[in-house]
Amino acid sequence: MNPNEHGKGVARLFDGIAGWYDFLNHFLSLGLDVYWRKRLVATVRPGPAGRMLDLAAGTLDVSREILRHYPDQRVLALDFSRPMLLKGVGKIRPDTSIFPAQADGRALPLPAACVDTVTIAFGIRNILPRAQVYAEILRVLTPGGRLCILEFGTGQARIWGGLYNFYLTHVLPRIGRLFSRDPQAYRYLADTITAFPPARELARELRDAGFATVGYHALCSGIVYVHVAEKPALHISRKTP
Template sequence: MSPSRASLEKNPREVAEMFDGVARRYDLTNTVLSGGMDHLWRRAVARAVDASPGERVLDIAAGTGTSSEPYADRGVHVVPADFSLGMLQEGYRRRPDLPFTAADAMALPFADDSFDVVTMSFGLRNVADVDRALREFRRVVRPGGRLVVCEFSTPVVPVFSTVYSGYLMKALPRVARRVSSNPDSYVYLAESIQAWPDQRTLARRIRDAGWERVRWRNLTGGVVAVHHAVAAGD
């Protein structure tokens, strides 16, 4: 069953169950719904993370691990983590070499200063307490480490914004019915995108959670934004 609305008080169990239900065709559905732009967005995130062999990367809300593969293939130690067991199982079926880990973004099962980078793509808006999650990310990253968050955002061109909103609430659910294993979930996902704060507001919340040098880059006219920050040193 999908969450009934995209409020900021999301029930973690319901959200996890929703992602369990879409796991089987999740990657295909994302590619279709984004017109193939999801591949470009993932590449932009990988460039922003800029991980080197020997570094440790936590890829939270990794789903089936598609976002983690570029790091693993370059010899970076990456931990794909998610709170949806269905997503993790599907990812492990495809890439049993990756250390898929069940994890809640608000209470990560890792020690302080465990990672050089935390990255999260298209998952932060589904967290019940965003500020708590951002503080958890800061806790598990070493001083001087990085945060990269990719999330749907606010288009910067007014006309484009109107067209985009129409697509989210009308076309997206119809397309999802054709390709998704759980199309009703995409109504919730569309609502969650519309309810999400704009680039500047998210940057402020990241800064308030203890991160420094916060900046962002708009992709596809602001449909997506990649926020980058650095953990303060001791």
């Protein structure tokens, strides 16, 4: 599919589920999503810019968790779904150091080398082409800065004797359909998880994109992974196709 059409479809989908997103997240993951985001934030690293970017920030749960750990940081929270961001704005204080703005991760409205860490939780799976967002992240990171990704593992590996896989493909889309305005939304979630590359392949993609010191670890038997990749201290930008 054409990446722009794909992007518009994804934005529409999240616009439609923004009202239910937090509730369904906690409910469908049995509250594990809170723990997963904490594990992501445990990998972020403050640096000289004093600024972090939470990309595909959604309803701002990762941004808030970053600030809880690092109250001196400023957190730019970018997402292309305005309803998702607005839902998040209702959860933050007016004097917070979280700065939400609507933007596409494939064309970040930021100068080069302006953030020390970029986080992206459950977002990278939705963005095509990934090479474009990697190039943008490398551009805006300070040298030696970190990209910290939280994402589902591929749903193709059997987990917990196949129980998780059954839940993912049969139970989750049905529950999602009950609540969400968009009957396709939670089918989309299951489909994109199943189609997502295994962690090893994602690590190779990150290295190919120009990141150094790439690593990952599994949480909950590989239901989700945290990936950490660093921008080399000396980075030469590559042209994306």
